[in-house]
C-alpha cells in the first residue's frame with residue numbers, strides 16, 4: 001500500500017510546503033513513485049529488519065552548503081539532549097542492531113557525540129561518523145581525529161570534488177583547503193591507508209542538478225588525483241545523488257531546474273536500485289528522538305507508519321522491522337541510475 005505523503009497534515013511549515021511541491025499540482029506531469037514500482041512489478045516498500053540505526057543529532061553545523069538536505073548551519077539550535085542520547089544507547093543495549101550511523105549537521109558539535117561513540121563502541125557496535133572534515137580543524141575540535149582513531153570509528157567524509165573551485169562552490173570558500181588539511185591529519189593516524197582497519201570513505205555528490213557518474217570510475221580518478229596533487233589516501237568513494245528536498249529543492253526551484261531534474265530522476269528509475277534502497281534495513285532517529293524511515297523522510301517530517309513506535313522512548317523492534325515505508329517522488333533520488341544510499345551507489349550499473 002502506498003502511504004500518503006500528506007498524512008501529517010497541511011501546516012505551512014517548510015516540510016509541508018516541500019511535500020506539496022513534490023506531490024501536488026507542481027509535479028502532476030510526473031509519475032508517482034508508486035506508479036514506477038508497479039510498472040516494474042515491485043511492491044510498495046516494507047522493511048526487512050533493522051541493521052542500521054542512523055541518528056541525526058541536530059542541525060548545528062560549522063558550514064552552510066548549498067545542497068544541504070538538513071538545512072544546517074551555525075545559527076541552528078536543534079541539538080540532541082543527553083536524555084535522548086541515553087535512550088539511544090539503551091535501545092542498542094536491548095536490541096541487536098550492529099551499526100550506529102551518526103549524522104547531523106556536524107554531529108561532532110553535539111555535546112553528547114563522544115558519549116554516543118564511546119557507549120556504542122563499548123557495546124561492540126560499529127560506529128560511523130558522517131564528518132564534514134572542516135570540523136576536525138575547527139577551534140575546540142582539533143583532538144577529534146585522535147578520539148575517532150582510539151574508538152575505531154569509521155569516517156564517512158564529504159568531498160564533492162578533488163578540485164578546489166568546485167568544492168568551494170558547493171560547500172563555501174576555504175572549505176577545500178581545510179578539508180585537505182583534515183584528510184592529511186587522518187592519513188597520519190592511519191585512516192584511509194592501504195590495509196588499515198581505520199576506514200576513511202569519501203563522499204561525492206554532484207555540484208549541480210545531475211546524476212552522479214559511475215562510482216568505480218570516479219573512485220579511480222579521485223584516488224589518482226588526490227594522491228598526485230596532495231598525497232592524500234582514502235579507503236573507498238561513495239557517490240550520492242542530491243535528493244530534491246530542503247535547501248537543494250529550494251535551489252532547484254529558484255534556478256528553474258526542478259522539472260528537468262525530476263524528469264531526469266524519473267526516467268532513470270532503476271528497479272534493482274529500488275530493491276536495494278537503504279530504508280529497507282534502517283531506522284532513522286531525529287534530534288528529539290522521533291523515528292523515521294530515513295534521514296530524507298525525517299527532513300520532510302514523514303514519520304514511520306502510525307502502528308509502529310514513534311519515538312526512541314517506546315522503541316519496538318518487532319514492529320519497526322516489518323513496517324511499511326513512506327515513499328514519495330523524493331525517493332526517485334535513491335532509485336535513479338545506479339541508485340544512491342548512505343552506503344553509496346546501490347548497484348554497479350543501471351541495467
Ligand code: SF4
Pocket residue numbers: 061062063064065067068069070071072073104105106132
Ligand atoms: S551538507 Fe553537511 S557540512 Fe554542509 S551544511 Fe549540511 S550538514 Fe553541514
Ligand code: SF4
Pocket residue numbers: 277278279280293294295296297325326327328330331332334335
Ligand atoms: S528517500 Fe530513499 S531511503 Fe528514504 S524512503 Fe525514499 S527510497 Fe527509502
